[in-house]
Amino acid sequence: MRVWLIVLFFCLPISCARREPPAPPILPAGELSQRSLLPADPYADARRALAERAVARERRFREAYEPGSMWRWLRVEQADIDAGRIQGQALLDIGRALFAVDFTPEQGLGNGLAQRKSRLAGPRPAPNLRHVQYKEFGGPDGTRCLSCHHVGGDGGGGFRSDNSFLDGDGERPASALERNPRAIVGAAIIQKLAEEMTAELRQQLDRVRRFGGASTAVPLVAKGISFGTLRLDRAGRVDPSAISGVDADLVVRPFGWKGDTATLREAVEQALQKNLGVQPERWINDPRIRSDTARVGDGPRANDPDHDGVVREATDGMVTALVTYLASLAPPIEAMPEDPSFLLRASRGAELFEQIGCAGCHVPELPLDSTVVELGPRPGSGRVDLAPLLTAPGQPRRARTVRLYSDLRRHDMGDSLAEPRPYRGVSGRLWLTPPLWGIAASGPYMHDGRATNLDAAILAHDGEGRAAREAYSKLHFEDQGALNLFLTVLDRPHHMEFRR
Numbered sequence: 001m002r003v004w005l006i007v008l009f010f011c012l013p014i015s016c017a018r019r020e021p022p023a024p025p026i027l028p029a030g031e032l033s034q035r036s037l038l039p040a041d042p043y044a045d046a047r048r049a050l051a052e053r054a055v056a057r058e059r060r061f062r063e064a065y066e067p068g069s070m071w072r073w074l075r076v077e078q079a080d081i082d083a084g085r086i087q088g089q090a091l092l093d094i095g096r097a098l099f100a101v102d103f104t105p106e107q108g109l110g111n112g113l114a115q116r117k118s119r120l121a122g123p124r125p126a127p128n129l130r131h132v133q134y135k136e137f138g139g140p141d142g143t144r145c146l147s148c149h150h151v152g153g154d155g156g157g158g159f160r161s162d163n164s165f166l167d168g169d170g171e172r173p174a175s176a177l178e179r180n181p182r183a184i185v186g187a188a189i190i191q192k193l194a195e196e197m198t199a200e201l202r203q204q205l206d207r208v209r210r211f212g213g214a215s216t217a218v219p220l221v222a223k224g225i226s227f228g229t230l231r232l233d234r235a236g237r238v239d240p241s242a243i244s245g246v247d248a249d250l251v252v253r254p255f256g257w258k259g260d261t262a263t264l265r266e267a268v269e270q271a272l273q274k275n276l277g278v279q280p281e282r283w284i285n286d287p288r289i290r291s292d293t294a295r296v297g298d299g300p301r302a303n304d305p306d307h308d309g310v311v312r313e314a315t316d317g318m319v320t321a322l323v324t325y326l327a328s329l330a331p332p333i334e335a336m337p338e339d340p341s342f343l344l345r346a347s348r349g350a351e352l353f354e355q356i357g358c359a360g361c362h363v364p365e366l367p368l369d370s371t372v373v374e375l376g377p378r379p380g381s382g383r384v385d386l387a388p389l390l391t392a393p394g395q396p397r398r399a400r401t402v403r404l405y406s407d408l409r410r411h412d413m414g415d416s417l418a419e420p421r422p423y424r425g426v427s428g429r430l431w432l433t434p435p436l437w438g439i440a441a442s443g444p445y446m447h448d449g450r451a452t453n454l455d456a457a458i459l460a461h462d463g464e465g466r467a468a469r470e471a472y473s474k475l476h477f478e479d480q481g482a483l484n485l486f487l488t489v490l491d492r493p494h495h496m497e498f499r500r
């Protein structure tokens, strides 16, 4: 029986020591280990949940009596994190609360662009919510992160009714691209895997540039995954027609259904702008992003492009708190059934998963070379050591593998899944192979949530996934059941939680 248990420790002082001056660990070792495991003692888990609820109630009472008091706590500054004044559990508590809180117009929710009759925004006063997003500017289409990321636990996926309509004209759903909220699990591990794959692809490019020539063509491979052929044109540029599954810059982007975003931090910043209209401070301070008024708004004041009278809406520190919290969420487990007959069928399902070709894209294991990832706003900041995540407590450290069930590349999934146009430069037919770890916890499935269960998700495969779908359709119903049972084993560890 394989039960994959994981513990999360952040930035052991040893791994931080190489920097000058050493950044204080934002999350000292050990603090998260309890929440990352299946609760060994359900009564202790219940006591923890009750204690957390009591603290949350206390905060709400204070906020009701003294409006704004909670926000003084939530508006964390990066300088305080850098100086070690806010770290560990305190930082996680802030991140968790920021994920769950309803933002208000006073805190920068939405925009005040209505008076300007801007095409970017709707006609109402702030927050000026609208369900269909306008291009890169977004909605806002929500008031809190948790309202869309809740299925299967905090940071989970969303219902179909939580879908976002991206990149539209701000009015007609038919103008937009419909997307189901993705579960955000093990995100820091995914980011690190992708960074290592990018580095491996870039090394191959360097070698070909140095030793090859315009006529060389070599297979492009990272962590055993093929990305087509690396061929340079006369000017030494990558020939985009020969590579596949990745952009011509060879950066593996593991976030978003299209595989369009490279880091968790970037994904969180995009969510703040597009879903909540809460503008990341870093965007406003970056002249390149600030000058892109279609993205940040065309208000007249330089420090408030969405024109709602609020400046520094999401500080770097708030983004760090959200990112750290999401990185700390327990990664999935494989919890095999105890019942011997189910156990046998789940094992049969795992075999079939390989035999009928699912594992060709949903690659069960990827090796991880280094476990230190950077989550902060600057290179070298927010270092976190993910090592204990990959070793069960009390077990010797083995080669680190991540049971992700993805190749972190894009595939052509055919006409029936295609969108009518590209999104962020990625063709309408291409989709990132979604990791299947934790899949049991996060229905509905597929990029627009069209599949209400796993069987329907498999039957929706087309294009490069068509052969596997047909092989599945031909299976005897008992074998189909075994495969579905196996997928149901890929779950998230569950803890007691009070829903706010």
Ligand code: HEC
Binding pocket: 099, 141, 142, 143, 144, 145, 146, 147, 148, 149, 162, 163, 164, 179, 180, 181, 182, 183, 184, 185, 254, 255, 256, 257, 258, 264, 267, 268, 271, 272, 275, 276, 322
């Ligand atoms: C109205 C619904 C909605 C709200 C509110 C929302 N999201 Fe999302 N989120 C989505 C959708 C839809 C996607 C998938 C987008 C895509 O694939 O292009 C997504 C994707 C993400 C991802 C990428 C996950 C991955 O593995 O690809 C992250 C991270 C994320 N959201 C964080 C947040 C945070 C943080 C907030 C609050 C600031 C938030 N979201 C608020 C709908 C929402």
Ligand code: HEC
Binding pocket: 257, 353, 356, 357, 358, 359, 360, 361, 362, 411, 413, 417, 431, 432, 433, 434, 435, 436, 439, 444, 445, 446, 447, 448, 454, 457, 458, 461, 464, 465, 468, 469, 472, 487
């Ligand atoms: C050619 C690569 C490929 C193969 C082969 C493949 N898949 Fe997928 N799978 C994908 C992609 C890409 C998506 C997302 C497509 C979309 O959302 O439109 C996906 C989506 C899924 C989902 C839904 C995930 C979610 O988060 O909603 C499940 C479940 C799944 N696949 C299981 C399987 C099984 C089981 C098999 C074997 C019968 C299989 N896949 C074969 C590429 C593949």
